[in-house]
């Protein structure tokens with residue numbers, strides 16, 4: 183049984199401690215621990231966090247293996263400090279049956295870079311018309327608990343109500359991609375000053391906010407949980423804050439890119455900045471940061487959306503939407519939330535590991551860094567600062583909006599139940 187002593191790590195950013203891993207479990211946390219029979223990792227004051235959990239990842243397999251596969255996507259996850267990711271259902275075929283979710287689940291197990299928890303589609307084919315086999319996907323080996331039509335909105339209120347009622351029976355949750363389809367027909371970017379100047383079709387904030395307002399009321403009516411994907415506007419924050427004040431069981435996520443980037447970047451017409459929901463304004467960015475700091479927004483989720491070169495390197499209107507995010511998420515959160523004093527590292531662990539694991543019921547992840555817990559951990563060199571170079575990405579795709587941008591922090595080690603998946607920045 184292998185032993186690893188992580189020496190002098192700032193656990194959750196606190197005073198340096200030693201952490202002894204024995205097999206799949208944390209054996210001891212303290213100071214001056216013996217290294218007897220253990221491989222030693224000198225942490226030198228790096229920050230040790232519970233392994234990160236992403237509730238919103240697009241792994242693209244089956245169907246679009248040219249963009250990403252479960253192997254390349256989970257390698258990217260381990261590089262970014264993740265020990266579990268939830269794989270969205272907009273694959274080809276759609277993950278709307280027990281067969282497809284089990285296929286994805288087994289691929290994650292086979293590759294072993296991080297746990298892959300498939301998300302089941304809410305409706306057949308993501309068409310929004312008929313409920314998929316939610317119960318069969320939950321009962322499958324994949325044990326699906328999160329259901330989403332992400333990429334599409336479950337815009338029919340009766341279907342949404344039925345989905346909320348159905349998953350309530352087994353403690354599941356519907357993760358809504360809030361986008362009123364008729365208000366966003368032909369939309370290319372955030373509706374506002376920039377879209378008017380550029381003459382691009384606008385994606386109005388109200389198209390997101392009106393769906394969130396409806397869904398939190400449906401969740402209250404049904405008495406079930408509801409999760410809101412990728413909040414992008416100040417108005418959405420206010421609605422979620424109001425819903426929480428009424429005791430409605432709503433949780434919400436924000437992506438790293440919506441914490442940092444604005445629609446001003448669209449003036450470049452570089453399709454790397456084309457994303458759904460779109461980049462919004464500075465006012466929205468600041469409201470999202472404040473909401474993540476005060477807990478109105480529960481978690482950071484990457485919405486890792488890999489696309490091959492040919493789907494992005496074309497004129498704006500034809501370009502695919504989305505950005506990769508797994509390998510830069512922690513750096514963007516350090517930049518926007520830690521270095522601005524809005525979150526400390528313990529709170530980052532809450533937002534990027536503990537709470538996502540709780541929402542998705544990812545057992546064994548997001549646990550305290552203490553004896554007896556599974557050794558799902560990540561070690562971060564928070565003193566580092568450097569330019570993002572996508573050439574070094576493990577992801578099969580390179581569509582990052584941060585190329586060449588200086589960001590802080592880099593993950594040096596990741597352990598999945600004691601097995602090192604990343605050592606000194608290199609995948610095992």
Ligand SMILES: NC(=O)N[C@@H](CC(=O)O)C(=O)O
Nearest residue numbers: 240332333457458487503504
């Ligand atoms: N977030 C994105 O911009 N793209 C997502 C799906 C989607 O939400 O459109 C994708 O799967 O590519």
